[in-house]
Amino acid sequence: MTIISLVLFAFFSFASSIKLTGWQKTIFQIQLGFFKNYGLNRTHMFLIGLIESASGLCLLLSVLTGNSLLNALGAIGILFTSIGAIFFHLRFDTLKDALPAIVTLSLSGALLFSNQYVYNAI
Numbered sequence: 001m002t003i004i005s006l007v008l009f010a011f012f013s014f015a016s017s018i019k020l021t022g023w024q025k026t027i028f029q030i031q032l033g034f035f036k037n038y039g040l041n042r043t044h045m046f047l048i049g050l051i052e053s054a055s056g057l058c059l060l061l062s063v064l065t066g067n068s069l070l071n072a073l074g075a076i077g078i079l080f081t082s083i084g085a086i087f088f089h090l091r092f093d094t095l096k097d098a099l100p101a102i103v104t105l106s107l108s109g110a111l112l113f114s115n116q117y118v119y120n121a122i
Helices: 004-020 024-038 042-065 068-092 094-112 116-121
Strands: none
Touching: 004 024, 004 042, 004 094, 024 042, 024 068, 042 068, 042 116, 068 094, 068 116
């Protein structure tokens, strides 16, 4: 599960950095276009970027410290942002646009359901 955590950390560090700072202009404009098409604005995009960034950071820290609670929190954050992305892509776009979110939903779900903290809580 360490590899999945690191892959999700890398993906969401990149994705959230664009949402937060707009440093990659081409991708930023495409993503902002999606958000505007959904009836959302730049503030919504920034807040989602914060959630993605915090979730990715939780996953990285969980790998570095072995803390399964941090791993569960990171997986939950990514799980919910992925569900939201899938909803909006399927409602306003195409299945093709939703595929990355479906993959991240599957990976974060696998992390969550294999997590020792969650297993002990059940």
